[in-house]
Amino acid sequence: MSLGSFDFRTMPKTEKTGMPDSQTLLNLVLTTLYNHQNSPIGGGIVLAQAVADQINHAPQDLLTQRYTDDDGHSGNQIFKTVCSGAISKLRVAGYTQKGKSGWQLTPAGKQLWEEHNGQVPVTAINHSPAYIKYRAQQAAQRASKRSEQQMAALRAQKTEPGNDVTDPESSRQTIVEAFTSQWRDDLLSSLKHMNAYAFERFCQELITQMGVEFEPSDADKKARDGGIDGLGYIRTEDFRTQKVVIQAKRWQGSVPGPEISNFRGVISDKGADYGIFITTSSFTSDAKKRAHGTAGRPITLIDGEGIADLVAKYELHVQPVTTYVLSDYYEQE
Numbered sequence: 001m002s003l004g005s006f007d008f009r010t011m012p013k014t015e016k017t018g019m020p021d022s023q024t025l026l027n028l029v030l031t032t033l034y035n036h037q038n039s040p041i042g043g044g045i046v047l048a049q050a051v052a053d054q055i056n057h058a059p060q061d062l063l064t065q066r067y068t069d070d071d072g073h074s075g076n077q078i079f080k081t082v083c084s085g086a087i088s089k090l091r092v093a094g095y096t097q098k099g100k101s102g103w104q105l106t107p108a109g110k111q112l113w114e115e116h117n118g119q120v121p122v123t124a125i126n127h128s129p130a131y132i133k134y135r136a137q138q139a140a141q142r143a144s145k146r147s148e149q150q151m152a153a154l155r156a157q158k159t160e161p162g163n164d165v166t167d168p169e170s171s172r173q174t175i176v177e178a179f180t181s182q183w184r185d186d187l188l189s190s191l192k193h194m195n196a197y198a199f200e201r202f203c204q205e206l207i208t209q210m211g212v213e214f215e216p217s218d219a220d221k222k223a224r225d226g227g228i229d230g231l232g233y234i235r236t237e238d239f240r241t242q243k244v245v246i247q248a249k250r251w252q253g254s255v256p257g258p259e260i261s262n263f264r265g266v267i268s269d270k271g272a273d274y275g276i277f278i279t280t281s282s283f284t285s286d287a288k289k290r291a292h293g294t295a296g297r298p299i300t301l302i303d304g305e306g307i308a309d310l311v312a313k314y315e316l317h318v319q320p321v322t323t324y325v326l327s328d329y330y331e332q333e
Contacts, residue, residue: 040102093131136319184308203248248278257286
């Protein structure tokens with residue numbers, strides 16, 4: 001791969017740091033290590049410099065930019081930190097390894113790079129068996145920790161003066177419900193912090209699972225407004241094809257009614273049969289009323305809870321984890 005393949009001016013970047021986005025950065029690291037197969041690279045600034053050397057037209061302060069807090073205090077170097085995160089993810093997925101001389105690609109990493117000619121989609125890494133296993137182990141560890149915290153809170157509640165907890169089974173059910181709902185909070189938090197392109201791709205994958213076929217031009221386009229305005233088609237059981245407009249937005253607070261009215265206008269302009277509006281937050285009662293009204297084409301609303309329900313239904317990039325909450329029986333002395 002030529003150095004010109006990575007141009008800082010045109011590569012996708014994260015909104016928060018202005019650095020290359022996740023997929024670009026992973027390919028930068030893979031390409032760097034691929035080009036140094038006979039000379040492993042040490043960690044820290046040496047690795048960051050080697051990766052930066054793959055980028056044309058990079059700003060002069062690329063390696064020296066630092067995170068700053070709300071008070072203006074400087075923290076770690078941004079590029080070095082994100083490079084370390086990328087190479088660690090590749091290690092977990094089984095594509096990089098660190099020997100005595102430094103970091104290098106594994107045979108699987110070399111094969112991955114060559115199969116995709118240096119343009120490896122992030123899904124290929126996320127879906128690797130080793131990475132899926134790692135995420136499942138992490139989820140199980142978090143689940144175990146949360147369960148322990150919930151049990152500790154329940155014990156503390158039982159010992160508080162005047163607190164009458166007479167139904168152990170009900171208390172345990174409360175713990176289980178709190179435990180099983182935590183992943184929903186984690187999911188929505190992650191979606192809100194994704195870069196715009198990653199969020200767009202997630203929404204497209206989710207809608208595809210629901211049976212919508214995107215037009216190729218919409219499936220490949222970049223995010224324009226922090227969400228998608230895609231066109232798709234659903235083929236019904238009686239072989240009719242319906243045109244659908246999809247809009248997805250990460251909204252601060254509840255989506256208001258006027259947004260739905262504006263979206264209805266888009267549906268009409270596109271000549272679609274109906275629309276799907278997705279948000280990571282919620283909808284106001286006015287928004288729901290306008291969506292369910294009889295005027296114009298129907299609109300399906302999917303809020304944050306609805307997103308979590310669909311992710312669970314289709315097991316979209318999630319790994320089911322089974323756990324248990326011990327009863328009071330095991331607290332006997």
